[in-house]
Amino acid sequence: MSSSPDNYIPKSPVSIACNIEKTLEVLGGKWAFLILRELFGGTKRFGELQRSIPAVSPRALTSTLRHLEDKGVLERHVFPTVPVTVEYTLTPKGEDLHRIIKEMKLWAAKWT
């Protein structure tokens, strides 16, 4: 009986490490975590994010939001108001990061 590649692909240690690398790529960087934290609370407009995280420059905020959008973690919706309204919402892939970030916060609070 052969197992279907769709159902069972044994992963080598190195490919598991690569997957973890992908997780770190999403969460790494100076601002990703703070932005995700805001979005766990629900959809936010660009200006709301800017006000919630005053230490981030508009340029860094834009670049981190684009990075997270490229990684499939959030969606950007543009509404043709005047001025234009841009909203950011986590995808299910992004919502699922909550558990990792919760564990990281617990670890950091205890040990750093």
Add this chain to the structure above:
Amino acid sequence: MSSSPDNYIPKSPVSIACNIEKTLEVLGGKWAFLILRELFGGTKRFGELQRSIPAVSPRALTSTLRHLEDKGVLERHVFPTVPVTVEYTLTPKGEDLHRIIKEMKLWAAKWT
């Protein structure tokens, strides 16, 4: 009634982000995760780690082990045998990373 700084220091969003950065500094890098995974199973000698992770060069293994030791995540014990025996053991701080890595593996398996 004033609260003691030892008991209650409200953390700003930026200082929470800095703590998360510290977590990422420990877990980041190409090999840290694979080495931690081996050590979650108990103390290992350098040669055992090398054999368990054949893809890592001795130089990269040494450098990652030193990085993790500097971060207080593992301890290095040298025994004056011939040839010398070097063992690596997780500290409690290192053992506590297990929960984060477990969540990262689950996320990566589901989404990457």
